[in-house]
Amino acid sequence: MTSPEEDGPSSTLPRRQLGRFLRDRxxxxxxxxxxAAKSVDLSRAVLQRIETGQIQKVRKQDVQALCELYxxxxxxxxxxxxxAVQARAKSWYHVYGGLYGNAFTMYVGLEAAAHRLTTYHEQTIPGLLQTDDYARAIIGAFPGFTSPDDVDRRVEHRMKRQALVTRRTNPVQMDVLLHVSVLYRVIGSPTTIAAQLRHLAEMSKQPxxxxRIQPNSAGLTWGMPRGSFIIMDFGRTAKAGSVEPPVVFIEGGAAQDVYLEKPEEVRxxxxxxxxxxxxxxxxxxxxxxxxxxxxxxELGER
Structure with a gap:
């Protein structure tokens, strides 16, 4: 029986995220x-390979030194x-168990680097298109967030992420697929969901x-149940000069989030x-x- 460390190729996600983080800093x-390379006794070529996620075994002391420098x-x-530690683990690519704090989450880093997001949702509106009140109702409903300040901080962070969609220069392209049930799920109040749907209608006019909405009459695509998922395409990065392979993100809810990067899974x-x-x-x-x-x-609330 093979150990997790010997089972399959290592994931590129941790080292891509690490490289992106170090480059930005x-x-x-x-x-x-x-x-920067000279300051921490690395060659320019090695640091460039770290920043583009091409080195699997990045030394912890090098990461520490670069962080101190920046x-x-x-x-x-x-x-x-x-x-850097996770980049060495060959079993990592199946799940991501919430290893990092709010300031450094895997998903947010990937989302920010993506060129296109193709997303399917059947429970809620995607976070990048949520209104403040809708986001507050979702975040505030989680039993772990008992402090109003904690909720406020998370809502503020979600609203700031939306700059990816609304910025004038190179906004992320979004292909949004929603099951019609999302429209009828009352989150917060009828007023909250009504305002959210009107906001969504206006945002859908952006270039x-x-x-697109999937109606109930569409039945069950491929005859199988499925959850929400997001396909992140990165395209060619001008800074890195290479094409990053796409990634599928499946939010785990109460369980672990899942990232898929094998070509056959993404396809x-x-x-x-x-x-x-x-x-x-x-x-x-x-x-x-x-x-x-x-x-x-709106009429139902009157």
Whole structure:
């Protein structure tokens, strides 16, 4: 029986995230790559390979030294060192168990680097398109968040993430697929969900967003149950000069989040997304449905 460390290839995700983090911190600190490498006794080529996620066994002492050079705080430094450790583990690629704090989560880092997000949801509106009140109702419902300040901080963070969609320069492209049940799930109050659906209808008019609703009449695509998923495509990065392979993220809810990066797994979910899209209403029909259901919520509250 093989041990986890011997079972299959190692994941590229931790080292890609580590490289992205170190590159961003270097640039924020005002170092060119040659200066930073010399300061921590690395060659320029080695540091460049670390920043592009091409070295599996990154030494913890090198990460520590780079974080000190870039004046990274202790929490993020610990998280970066953890990533260096995880990059060595060949069993890592199946799940991510919440190893890092709010300042350094795997998903947020990948989301921020993505060029396109293809997302399917059947429970809630995607976080990047949520209103403040809708997000507050979801986050505040979690029993672990008992402090109002804790909820406020998380809502604020979610709203700041939305700059990825609304920024003028290179906003992330979003292909949003929603099951119609999301529209009727009352989160917060009828007023809250009505405002959320109207906001969604307006956002769907943005050139970088396509949104389609899958009606109940579509049945069960491929005849199998499924949860929500997000396909993250990264494209060619100008800084790294390479193409990062896509990743599928499946939110675990009360369990562990799952990341899939094997080509055959990503291809399967891409084909599933296409199959779902083929059963959806058109963009205009979907927008009209959002507004119609929003009005139903408003009338029902009177």
């Amino acid at each position: 270097r640039e924020a600190a005002g170092f060119i790559i040659a200066q 004046d990274v705080g202790p929490e993020d430094t610990r998280a970066a060192v953890d990533l 970088n967003i396509t949104l 399967l979910y891409s084909e599933l997304a296409t199959a779902i899209q083929e059963t959806c209403l058109g963009e205009v029909e979907s927008r009209n449905l959002l507004r119609r259901v929003a009005k139903e919520h």
